[in-house]
Amino acid sequence: MPNTPYPSSYYAATANPAPARPELEEAKQADVCVIGAGYTGLSTALFLLEHGFSVVVLEAARVGFGASGRNGGQIVNSYSRDLDTIERSVGVGVEQARLIGTMAFEGGRIIRERVARHRIDCDLKDGGVFAAFNAKQMHHLESQKALWARYGHHELELLDEQGIRQVVACDRYIGGMLDRTGGHIHPLNLALGEAAAVESLGGVIHEQSPATRIERGANPVVHTASGSVTARYVVVAGNAYLGNLVPELAAKSMPCGTQVITTEPLGEELASQLLPQDYCVEDCNYLLDYYRLSADKRLIYGGGVVYGARDPADIEAIIRPKMLKTFPQLKDVKIDYAWTGNFLMTLSRLPQVGRIGDNIYYSQGCSGHGVTYTHVAGKVLAEALRGQAERFDAFASLPHYPFPGGQTLRVPLSALGAMYYSLRDRLGF
């Protein structure tokens, strides 16, 4: 099978050299077969390999082909839903909420530790900012800071109007919050570095090898077009690109698209005017914008959500106006790259973690903020396979419901809901 190219993006154009991994063409055995070579699959594989498991990773296309190689590159702590929502969730006990809350800040540490240990060249920078447009959003950040402190996260600084001007040259914000343990990375190079780390520990990755069927049983068999892997455990990590391989998982989630553009290089001077501290920024709107500088001083700007993950015909036409609203000073700047990627939304906006039968484990659906969560998920899945399931059980206790309207109406109903929340953002209530 010819190698699927990465979709055209700034990341694909600046990817570190990586080998093309062979398609699976035989019947193999391993302790664990991981489906999907994004951060969830690679992180799981790494933690398992470090504990002596043999691991085969099957990737439908290329390492980091999905969201992990296309995202905004923002290391954002916590989840796509606030910790107090988790505390109030039906069926989640106090201890389980405490565990989930504490894990909210672990992913960034795992990424930094992996980057250092495996010398991954992925332009890691520290510092992330949440930017508020109105008093309601600012109060929310204040309460987040207090809430996160309860879970031991103290690296936060509230920014007033003057403070936020010093980190981002945009006069639309009234304040914000700096998370010193946030930050940014070149996402595809992080995935490629993690894949190399998997192989350095004896793991095997097959690209161009979509899993077509899982034969369930005491020793599940994962089939591809030309081969199979018989394993003690299967870890499903295909997220928004999984399709209907595991119907139980498809039923409770919805793939969504979000788009990113990248400018031509801005030069040191303009780049450091826009974002003087080189922090990444996301705003506090329901449909949020996120942006940062690349290592070669371009602006990488993303935003919006396409429910149901239809690819828009003209991405620049959607995202450039958003960028110019934030930075009108870029009106003459050319866009060099534009691309789309899919993440997986759940109704609660919280990840779905669990087990099907005795030996098929999964994590999916972090609903937008997944760079840190997926790294924790890998650790938690590996712990569960080693018989330490306390943290896995905490995530598995989160309640999940199907989208209202089922497969047919979930897209228009979600879009309607988003319109309502966007209107509230605009009116500031």
Ligand SMILES: Cc1cc2nc3c(=O)[nH]c(=O)nc-3n(C[C@H](O)[C@H](O)[C@H](O)COP(=O)(O)OP(=O)(O)OC[C@H]3O[C@@H](n4cnc5c(N)ncnc54)[C@H](O)[C@@H]3O)c2cc1C
């Ligand atoms: C455009 C965009 C911007 C984002 N920005 C941010 C951000 O700045 N910060 C943040 O925290 N989060 C962000 N996210 C979310 C984050 O990128 C994801 O949550 C995270 O990368 C998901 O990782 P994953 O490994 O679970 O899934 P993916 O990275 O999507 O990996 C799944 C992999 O499984 C493979 N696969 C699927 N089915 C099969 C099969 N049957 N057989 C074999 N392989 C299969 C796919 O090819 C894919 O490579 C963004 C997402 C997108 C799309």
